Amino acid sequence: MKIRIIIDQDIVTRPILAEAILETGIPLNIAQAHFDSAAGEIIADIKDTEYRMIKNALVSRGAEVLKLDTPINWDEEECVECGACISVCPTKVFSMDMEWNLKVDNTKCIQCGTCIEMCPHDALSLDV
Amino acid sequence: MVNKSISEINDRIKDGSVSVVTAEEMVGIVAELGAEGAAKEVDIVTTGTFGAMCSSGVFLNFGHSEPPIKMQKIWLNDVEAYTGVAAVDAYIGATQVSETLGMEYGGAHVIEDLIRGNAIDVHAISPGTDCYPRKILDTTIDINDLNQAIMLNPRNAYQKYNAATNSTSQKLYTYMGSLMPNFGNVTYSGAGVLSPLSNDPEYRTIGTGTRIFLGGAQGYIVGQGTQHSSKSGFGTLMVQGDLKEMDTEFIRASTFTGYGVSLYVGMGIPIPVLDEKVALATAVSDADIITKVIDYGIPSRDRPVVRQVTYEELRSGSIDIKGREVVTSSLSSFKRSRQIAGLLKDWIAHGEFFLSQPAEKLPSDTVSRPMKQTRGTPMVKDIMSKNVITIHKNASVYEAAKKVMDASFNHLPVVTENNTLVGIVTAWDISKAVAQNTFDLVENIMTKKVITAMDSEQVTIAARRLEQHRVSAMPVVDEQNHVIGIITSDDISMLFARRN
Numbered sequence: 001m002k003i004r005i006i007i008d009q010d011i012v013t014r015p016i017l018a019e020a021i022l023e024t025g026i027p028l029n030i031a032q033a034h035f036d037s038a039a040g041e042i043i044a045d046i047k048d049t050e051y052r053m054i055k056n057a058l059v060s061r062g063a064e065v066l067k068l069d070t071p072i073n074w075d076e077e078e079c080v081e082c083g084a085c086i087s088v089c090p091t092k093v094f095s096m097d098m099e100w101n102l103k104v105d106n107t108k109c110i111q112c113g114t115c116i117e118m119c120p121h122d123a124l125s126l127d128v
Numbered sequence: 129m130v131n132k133s134i135s136e137i138n139d140r141i142k143d144g145s146v147s148v149v150t151a152e153e154m155v156g157i158v159a160e161l162g163a164e165g166a167a168k169e170v171d172i173v174t175t176g177t178f179g180a181m182c183s184s185g186v187f188l189n190f191g192h193s194e195p196p197i198k199m200q201k202i203w204l205n206d207v208e209a210y211t212g213v214a215a216v217d218a219y220i221g222a223t224q225v226s227e228t229l230g231m232e233y234g235g236a237h238v239i240e241d242l243i244r245g246n247a248i249d250v251h252a253i254s255p256g257t258d259c260y261p262r263k264i265l266d267t268t269i270d271i272n273d274l275n276q277a278i279m280l281n282p283r284n285a286y287q288k289y290n291a292a293t294n295s296t297s298q299k300l301y302t303y304m305g306s307l308m309p310n311f312g313n314v315t316y317s318g319a320g321v322l323s324p325l326s327n328d329p330e331y332r333t334i335g336t337g338t339r340i341f342l343g344g345a346q347g348y349i350v351g352q353g354t355q356h357s358s359k360s361g362f363g364t365l366m367v368q369g370d371l372k373e374m375d376t377e378f379i380r381a382s383t384f385t386g387y388g389v390s391l392y393v394g395m396g397i398p399i400p401v402l403d404e405k406v407a408l409a410t411a412v413s414d415a416d417i418i419t420k421v422i423d424y425g426i427p428s429r430d431r432p433v434v435r436q437v438t439y440e441e442l443r444s445g446s447i448d449i450k451g452r453e454v455v456t457s458s459l460s461s462f463k464r465s466r467q468i469a470g471l472l473k474d475w476i477a478h479g480e481f482f483l484s485q486p487a488e489k490l491p492s493d494t495v496s497r498p499m500k501q502t503r504g505t506p507m508v509k510d511i512m513s514k515n516v517i518t519i520h521k522n523a524s525v526y527e528a529a530k531k532v533m534d535a536s537f538n539h540l541p542v543v544t545e546n547n548t549l550v551g552i553v554t555a556w557d558i559s560k561a562v563a564q565n566t567f568d569l570v571e572n573i574m575t576k577k578v579i580t581a582m583d584s585e586q587v588t589i590a591a592r593r594l595e596q597h598r599v600s601a602m603p604v605v606d607e608q609n610h611v612i613g614i615i616t617s618d619d620i621s622m623l624f625a626r627r628n
């Protein structure tokens with residue numbers, strides 16, 4: 001499963017991730033990371049069974065942990081299969097097959113919302 | 129030499145012996161049989177395209193109300209239509225946006241709702257005349273209540289279109305979709321191998337009166353489209369068709385975030401293979417159609433060309449830009465373009481669609497000129513104030529406060545010894561520092577990411593940046609990042625107030 005870890009400004013300089021990994025012995029497979037002076041955000045892949053442990057380890061150090069378990073919804077009725085969404089998705093959720101059908105692999109989705117703005121046909125949405 | 133006439137081909141449609149293929153299939157047929165063999169073998173090549181075509185709309189006739197009204201303004205589901213054409217005629221343009229919902233709903237959505245048979249609220253006003261006494265009208269109609277709903281699109285079916293990318297560090301929202309920063313993606317439009325005009329680039333068979341597939345119905349080419357620029361390979365078509373017979377499979381409303389509303393139009397044009405020359409033209413493939421990748425990061429009519437590219441490359445999923453592989457996205461649907469070419473082929477093969485002889489050819493030597501502008505457009509240097517008060521980065525907050533007081537100016541660009549810009553402090557930053565008792569150096573309280581303008585920039589461009597970043601002043605810098613002036617939102621509003 002995918003999780004989003006948010007690390008606030010006041011603790012962003014501390015080695016929270018490394019400590020949590022050391023404490024739990026769980027390897028975090030980091031898919032995306034974004035840090036600036038204000039905050040840090042990490043998207044990581046973990047096994048479902050490890051969620052509780054890693055969450056506790058991170059939360060006790062002041063981080064916020066969110067499950068990314070409601071991936072992008074694709075409304076096939078509205079979709080015209082243009083492919084506009086393909087080039088903006090950071091994790092390659094969208095692709096075209098040989099017959100120019102849109103393929104959506106939403107297990108890769110990190111719920112960033114970028115594709116929603118791109119879709120001209122209002123065919124993509126996230127549950128909030 | 130092959131030499132067929134349209135009426136001969138129509139006879140074959142009638143007796144069922146016509147040979148019709150799609151433009152995609154034709155590529156292989158010409159490769160195999162040669163142009164002459166293909167011209168003998170194939171009577172008609174069908175094309176198709178399905179993409180955003182902003183320059184679209186529908187003429188509506190409502191019939192007369194009791195008492196009658198001469199509509200002066202009209203809104204359909206809160207979207208204004210143009211009614212400066214007779215009492216109860218109106219033209220709903222695809223890109224007009226709703227007065228209540230903004231870009232979420234527009235003319236294109238009204239058009240889609242009409243095709244779907246949905247109810248539309250009509251509101252019209254008029255000054256009232258002796259012959260048309262009514263002043264206000266409110267009613268609800270659907271497409272069946274209209275006498276006519278005739279789609280008339282001034283500019284459709286661009287032969288090909290420039291692809292788009294973005295060199296800046298900011299995401300751009302355009303009619304070419306979201307363009308990600310630092311050449312993050314490339315978007316393009318057009319059906320390439322299936323593109324109607326690319327399959328007859330000399331307009332040897334396509335012209336005024338050509339019967340076509342439009343939005344799922346049979347329509348016609350009216351003539352050249354607006355901005356038809358045949359000389360440079362960017363021809364366009366004006367087309368018309370009966371909205372009442374159209375299908376939402378092939379007419380769809382769309383919204384481009386941050387840009388606005390557009391209409392996706394499905395169009396297919398049959399190309400009669402009259403001779404070898406036509407056969408050869410219809411053998412065009414994605415690899416033969418070349419377009420340009422344009423940098424939309426530069427806000428000018430003459431945007432720089434990043435590179436040339438073929439539709440084959442664009443369609444491959446990524447192209448090389450400055451040594452990096454950049455992912456491409458189509459905005460038009462190739463699958464649906466293919467569906468249209470296939471449907472048109474079926475109609476013809478089953479004797480449901482006949483070709484028409486064009487009454488007039490499309491002009492082949494036009495160029496589209498830029499606008500004539502009679503008023504000079506002001507530059508930043510024309511309105512910036514040159515006596516800008518700056519402050520050194522090592523000055524104290526106290527000094528900054530004093531400068532702001534003396535100059536009664538809200539913004540102080542922060543500079544180094546040689547006047548290079550490194551930050552900006554506002555009266556607000558200073559009061560905040562004072563309130564928090566941080567009598568620090570200016571350097572430590574300034575905003576480091578400064579939004580700037582160049583003196584040679586157009587004021588409109590600078591004004592937009594000001595607005596986007598929600599700041600009220602920008603230092604003006606030269607190429608070396610030296611501060612040479614400052615421009616404020618007051619300067620800009622004063623300029624525009626003068627011009628109105």
Ligand code: SF4
Nearest residue numbers: 089109110112113115
């Ligand atoms: S929300 Fe983000 S990750 Fe998910 S499909 Fe859209 S662009 Fe891709």
Ligand code: SF4
Nearest residue numbers: 079080082083085119
């Ligand atoms: S951008 Fe929207 S309409 Fe186009 S393929 Fe993606 S989901 Fe479908």
